Amino acid sequence: MHKFANPARFMRLSNMFLPWIAGITVLLFALGLYYALVAAPEDYQMGSTYRIMFVHVPAAYMAQFGYGAIAVASAVGFIWKHPLADQAARAIGPVGAAFTALALITGSLWGKPMWGTYWIWDARLTSMLILFFVYLGYIAVWQTIEDHARAAKIAAIVAMVGLVNVIIIKFSVDWWNTLHQPASLMRMDGPTIGGDMLAALLLMIAAFNMFFFTIIIWRIQSLILRRRIRSLRMQLGGGRG
Amino acid sequence: MRKKRRLYLMLTSIAVLGLAVLLVLSALEDSIRLFYDPTEIVEKGIKPGQDFRLGGLVATDSLERHEIKGAMVNKFTVTDGNETVDVTYVGLLPDLFREGQGVVAEGSMNSAGVFVATEVLAKHDENYMPKEVIDSLKKRGEWQRDKSAKTKAGAS
Numbered sequence: 001m002h003k004f005a006n007p008a009r010f011m012r013l014s015n016m017f018l019p020w021i022a023g024i025t026v027l028l029f030a031l032g033l034y035y036a037l038v039a040a041p042e043d044y045q046m047g048s049t050y051r052i053m054f055v056h057v058p059a060a061y062m063a064q065f066g067y068g069a070i071a072v073a074s075a076v077g078f079i080w081k082h083p084l085a086d087q088a089a090r091a092i093g094p095v096g097a098a099f100t101a102l103a104l105i106t107g108s109l110w111g112k113p114m115w116g117t118y119w120i121w122d123a124r125l126t127s128m129l130i131l132f133f134v135y136l137g138y139i140a141v142w143q144t145i146e147d148h149a150r151a152a153k154i155a156a157i158v159a160m161v162g163l164v165n166v167i168i169i170k171f172s173v174d175w176w177n178t179l180h181q182p183a184s185l186m187r188m189d190g191p192t193i194g195g196d197m198l199a200a201l202l203l204m205i206a207a208f209n210m211f212f213f214t215i216i217i218w219r220i221q222s223l224i225l226r227r228r229i230r231s232l233r234m235q236l237g238g239g240r241g
Numbered sequence: 242m243r244k245k246r247r248l249y250l251m252l253t254s255i256a257v258l259g260l261a262v263l264l265v266l267s268a269l270e271d272s273i274r275l276f277y278d279p280t281e282i283v284e285k286g287i288k289p290g291q292d293f294r295l296g297g298l299v300a301t302d303s304l305e306r307h308e309i310k311g312a313m314v315n316k317f318t319v320t321d322g323n324e325t326v327d328v329t330y331v332g333l334l335p336d337l338f339r340e341g342q343g344v345v346a347e348g349s350m351n352s353a354g355v356f357v358a359t360e361v362l363a364k365h366d367e368n369y370m371p372k373e374v375i376d377s378l379k380k381r382g383e384w385q386r387d388k389s390a391k392t393k394a395g396a397s
Contacts, residue, residue: 041371045337050369079247116335116362122275160255164262176274177296179345184367193369
């Protein structure tokens with residue numbers, strides 16, 4: 001593992017993989033959008049309105065996936081002090097926040113025509129809003145604390161505290177009664193979505209996932225470069241970059 | 242081993258924090274839940290005039306609509322398979338409002354024991370199906386619309 005924690009090695013490897021990952025992302029989006037907008041049939045109750053699910057569900061999934069990834073990276077950074085793990089966790093912050101916002105907005109737009117309201121303070125919606133604020137807090141820690149090692153440590157603690165909320169989001173629809181429906185995809189007795197709809201949803205989730213990896217690799221690269229520039233400036237002039 | 246110590250520190254912190262949150266959430270159970278089902282309303286004996294949310298399935302063949310002075314007056318029964326509550330609501334119902342489907346209504350009981358709703362929201366279940374599939378299931382008589390919705394509304 002220590003080999004990959006080396007930033008220089010990461011730059012070399014990621015430059016090799018990035019075009020492939022980006023290519024797969026484009027391919028999956030093309031296929032996923034075709035399935036989502038054309039191939040998937042109308043829902044028996046919601047007609048075509050349900051298609052917003054093909055953005056909403058992947059966004060909500062990535063919001064939680066991103067947070068899980070931050071938590072894992074933070075734990076690795078906190079326990080084994082890998083410099084790359086901290087950078088990865090930091091890189092995910094704003095991306096996860098963006099996905100959370102997207103899930104909240106698309107959910108709201110979907111809620112109005114179907115439920116009859118943009119927003120309701122049920123357990124699922126509220127815990128998702130809390131996730132958004134946890135993300136903002138996490139980003140703020142990195143923004144405000146200048147010293148990298150200290151920022152990484154405090155950010156890791158924030159990440160761990162917020163992890164509880166992700167578990168609450170997942171089970172909110174089972175533990176309490178909510179307006180939001182229970183899970184359709186990740187459930188014990190299998191998905192409750194019909195054939196081509198399921199294919200469209202899975203493709204879109206895969207596309208979002210690959211998009212996430214592309215963006216994160218880019219962001220880790222730019223964070224590494226930024227640190228390098230900063231240390232070079234310090235060597236040259238002694239001032240802060 | 243400092244690494245091991247940090248690992249244990251992290252794991253215990255998460256466990257303690259998780260336990261604390263669990264306790265808080267179970268203490269707040271009553272305020273986190275969105276609605277009460279008809280059985281709970283009958284059991285709790287909620288006083289007239291007290292605002293709360295009622296949730297359940299719209300009973301089949303219970304919806305009556307009248308137009309009085311230009312306003313739509315809707316009357317329907319909400320059931321959880323055990324108890325029922327009669328509801329009146331003046332206004333437009335959401336698109337997804339259907340008999341046999343889940344609904345969440347905000348309002349209060351009047352002195353006659355009828356729930357007067359100020360807002361009615363439709364609850365969507367977790368099933369997504371193409372129209373054709375439903376049609377063929379119906380033809381074969383294998384489709385029960387409220388099969389899954391009933392268990393969800395009942396379990397809370």
